[in-house]
Amino acid sequence: MNYSIIFYIIGWILKLEAIFMFLPGITAVIYGETSGFAFLITIIICLALGIPLTWKKPSKKAFYTKEGFVTVALSWIVLSIMGALPFIFSGSIPNPVDAIFETVSGFTTTGASILADVEILPHCVLIWRSFTHWIGGMGVLVFILSLLPLTGGYHMNLMKAESPGPSVSKLVPKVQSTAKILYGIYFVMTVIQIILLLLGGMPLFDSLCAAFGTAGTGGFGIKSDSMAGYSTYLQVVITIFMILFGINFNAYFLLITRKFAQAFKMEEVRYYLGIIAIAVLIITCNIYHMYGSVSESLQQAAFQVGSIITTTGYATTDFNLWPEISRTILVMLMFIGACAGSTGGGIKVSRILILCKTIRKELHIFLHPNAVKKIKMDGKVIPHEVLRSTNIFIIVYILIIAGSVFLIAFDDFDLITNFTAVTATFNNIGPGLELVGPIGNFGMFSWFSKIVLTFDMLAGRLEIFPLLLLFVRDTWKKF
Structure with missing residues (x-):
């Protein structure tokens, strides 16, 4: 284990988080809020820890998959602890x-809250809650890769560990250039949404918070009724952008580079939009x-379907009161999630497609034992490694959900509340059903259950394995 490079990157994470906290700090100055001192103190702590860790570049450049996974997991833990201060x-x-x-x-773009009334919070705290969504949406390590002139062959290991989906590919030969392209698209789309919200009469502060939550598909609202109090126009804009941010960003890169045929041939995007259309x-x-x-029925259905499948978690109505068919569909969408390579959570549409294609292949082999059939996606053969990792992911995914539902059952809440609470946190969605529905919150859970659900949020955002590796003894051995 190359500890020096791990601590070096964590140091940059701390310094970057200090920079991010200037936004709520400036907000506190604008609104004359004394809570801004909390961010000033945290900035000092982040810099006091981060500067010494980055003072000297590590001499060892070896950085393999193990180091990549451990770095990402530890970075997110450190980021969250400092962000809570x-x-x-x-x-x-x-x-x-x-x-x-x-x-x-916030950082995992889940949007599940323990707060009963967010409107009593200072503006600087509200914007920090929403800004954590934007930071975590694309991934803080991806942001670092786009800025730092890091050298060596370890860039891809960081992206693979942090980026959602069964596989990650470079858009251009250099990983750093790929990271810049991804964040460039992310930033431009966020700015466009802010402008459209402002044109609809939404105040600047509200527009920033709503756009941060939409871009990161997070869902922290600054109103107790989430998005219900805004106009239909504003709700439609947010609906469209939730769906857009749930699309694989590779598709946008292909459109920008005028590779329209390749963009429209992406199976995952087509099925993603098809699932949304049918559900709506x-x-x-x-x-x-x-x-x-x-x-109105169409608008409400589109908003909630877009919010749930992209794992954003915004709400315009209490869908907990909807008929069972609609509630069942929403729960199913919680598991499906958005596209790989997007800011959304869930299992991902690509994995669902791979599993369906695998089942079809097995049925074909039962009928034709000697047949040789390859599983393809977008006309390309899916490597065996991706198939194997997808199957293992689903197995571990089910085990974690089952274990988490059992552990929080000791709080003695009803099964629907417990099951959807785990589903909503593990898939980084936010609201569930019953006590954790759109008008509820997670504050009634015990400290133990909150720790379990916190683990679920981190595991869901980091695609399980980076976090689990921290609990494996061999991970920490020096080879």
């Missing part, structure tokens, strides 16, 4: 477990009697 210092969330839960929920159609018909208008 302003909540504690400002008194907004004095309980450390609650503060870390809220911060992890069924739910619209199912809830029509509740709203009495096709347009």
Whole structure:
């Protein structure tokens, strides 16, 4: 294990987080809020720890998959702990477990909250909650790769460990250039959404928070009713951008480089949009009697489907009151999730496609034992390594959900609440059903259950294995 390079990158994470905290700090100055001192103190702590760690570049450049996974996992843990300090210092969330839960929920773009009334929080704290979504959406290590002139062959190991999906590919020969392209697309789309929200009459502060939450597919709102209080136009804009940020960013790169044929041939994107269309159609018909208008039913259905499948978690209505068919569809969408290579969570549409193609292949082999059949995606043969990792991912995924539901059952809440709480946190969605529905929160869980759900949020965002490797003894051995 190359500890020197790991500590070096963690040092840069701390310095970068200090820079990020200038936004809530400036917000505190603008609104004259004393809570801004909490961010100033945290900035000093981050720099005091980060500067010594980056003072000297590591001499050893060896950086393999193991180091990549461990670095990503530790970076996210450190990022979350330091990000929780302003909540504690400002008194907004004095309980450390609650503060870390809220911060992890922000960085992992989950949007599950322990707060019953967010409107009482200072503006600087509100914008920090939302900004954590934007930071964690694309991935903080990807951001570092786009800025730092790092050398060596370890860049891809960091991207593989942090980027969502069964596989990660370079858009251009240099990984650093790929990271810059990804964040460039991410930034431009965020700015476009902010402009459209401003044109719809949304205040600048609200526009920034809403765009940060949408871009990162996070879902922290600054109003107690989430997005219900905004106009239909603003809700439609947010719906569209939630869906857009759930699309594989490779598709946008192909469109920018005018490779339109390749972009439109991406199976995952086509199925992703198809699933959304079918779900919206069924739910619209199912809830029509509740709203009495096709347009309103369609708008509400589209918003909630877009919010759930992209794992954003915003809400315009209490879908916990919808008929069982609609609620069942939303729970199913929680598992499917968005596209690989997007800011969304869940299993990912690509993995669902791979599993379906694998099942079809096995059925074909039963009928034709001597046949040789390759599984393809976008016309390319899927490597055996990807198939194997997908199958293992699903097995571990099921085991973690089962184990987490069992552990939080000791709080003695109903099964639907427990199951959807785990599903919503592990898939980085936010709201579930019953007690953790759109108008509920996670504050009633015990400190033990919150720790379990915090683990689920981190494991879900980091695609499970980077976090699990921290608990394997051989990981820490020097070879």
